[in-house]
Amino acid sequence: MLTAKYKDTGQELDITKFENPRNEIDKERLVCKFCEGKISIKDGKLRAKHFFHINNCTSDFERHAESPQHNLGKELIAQHIKEYWSEYSNAEIRFEYPIIEVKRIIDIAMLFPNGWIVAHEIQLSSITTENLENRTNDYRKLGIDVFWWFGKSADKKANREWAIEKYGQSLSINYELLDSKYKDLQKGKNI
Structure with missing residues (x-):
């Protein structure tokens, strides 16, 4: 996922707009914008920056895992x-x-x-x-x-x-x- 939101404010975050997301985003406040499940950040040498679910997304939106x-x-x-x-x-x-x-x-x-x-x-x-x-x-x-x-x-x-x-x-x-x-x-x- 390229987008998430802060649970407390509802502010949507686009990870592509952050140079160093691990330092710029408060991951303790992050949730999926579709199911509000807990998510975190991947931004390392082996993976392009993106958000990922800690557990599976429970949203009823039709969606599939994205490579x-x-x-x-x-x-x-x-x-x-x-x-x-x-x-x-x-x-x-x-x-x-x-x-x-x-x-x-x-x-x-x-x-x-x-x-x-x-x-x-x-x-x-x-x-x-x-x-x-x-x-x-x-x-x-x-x-x-x-x-x-x-x-x-x-x-x-x-x-x-x-x-x-x-x-x-x-x-x-x-x-x-x-x-x-x-x-x-x-x-x-x-x-």
Whole structure:
């Protein structure tokens, strides 16, 4: 997880905004923003910085375990979007944005001042086009537009064709690049 909150104030924390989270965040006050379960910080030489549950998340939001590459992908795609897509220049980036009405969590939510939300979902694990369709429809019913970024096991011909039919394009993540950047982080290199 890239986000958490302080139990006493409800203040949301985005770990990507901290240079040294272990020194800057009071981990005794940290809880999951979805279930309020106790969480802590990983930020070492072998793992990219992120929050993790002490016990399992008890939230009723649909969510799955995320690999370090998935978390890194969220950061890199958010940077890419802000840098190269001028239409997002006035949008606020929020990681792991909850959509209460459908109990889903958007990987990267682009929030516009007028209330419009654009979801950018990263899918690295295998998924069917039926599941993609269901998740997309849940968002669309609420007026949320969705972009899917496929990588690793999800970057399959059927999923790419589905995305092209739905959106006129298919976005892919080079998993080897993600994995390489993750290994660079483990070696202490900046990306």
